[in-house]
Amino acid sequence: MKSNKITTVWTQKEQFESNNPSGHKLTMFSAADEENKDTVGFGPKALMLSSLAGCSGLDVVSLLKKMRAEVDEFKIEVTAELTEEHPKFYNKVKVDYHFTGSDLKEDKIKKVVDLSVDKYCGVMEMFRQFADVKTEIFLHKI
Structure with a gap:
């Protein structure tokens, strides 16, 4: 059975960085910050x-x-x-x-x-x- 593992790390304030199984990363932040144009990432x-x-x-x-x-x-x-x-x-x-x-x-x-x-x-x-x-x-x- 195939499984995937990711790691998500708290980076600052209400932001986390998460990787995918191949190692690429993305930033996640609080939905309240989605209006913040300076933050690059996703709720x-x-x-x-x-x-x-x-x-x-x-x-x-x-x-x-x-x-x-x-x-x-x-x-x-x-x-x-x-x-x-x-x-x-x-x-x-x-x-x-x-x-x-x-x-x-x-x-x-x-x-x-x-x-x-x-x-x-x-x-x-x-x-x-x-x-x-x-x-x-x-x-x-x-």
């Missing part, structure tokens, strides 16, 4: 949303390549709602997939997004354990 909850988009996005681009369905641009927007009471967690999540191109293959795009959402993206499955997750595909033809 832990925002990082969760980035992980969700990244996991699914990596699936999608890999599957699009295998299916020979090229797109000029691809972005994912994730909007999430936090509960009011502590511990605050995301209870509603919306994942919007935006594809831009001149020759978008709608059927293949839908298929690869569905495969990511329903089969391959482990982070999506983790989110489904605690949140109502909705997805939508947007095609932007140029």
Whole structure:
């Protein structure tokens, strides 16, 4: 069974530095500091949303390549709602997939997004354990 290990170290005030299994590092800070433009890093909850988009996005681009369905641009927007009471967690999540191109293959795009959402993206499955997750595909033809 595969496992991952990270190390997170308190660096200053309300900031931590965390590594990933390959040794790359990122800074996390208090959500109250997310408005601070001088701090480079992520709040832990925002990082969760980035992980969700990244996991699914990596699936999608890999599957699009295998299916020979090229797109000029691809972005994912994730909007999430936090509960009011502590511990605050995301209870509603919306994942919007935006594809831009001149020759978008709608059927293949839908298929690869569905495969990511329903089969391959482990982070999506983790989110489904605690949140109502909705997805939508947007095609932007140029």
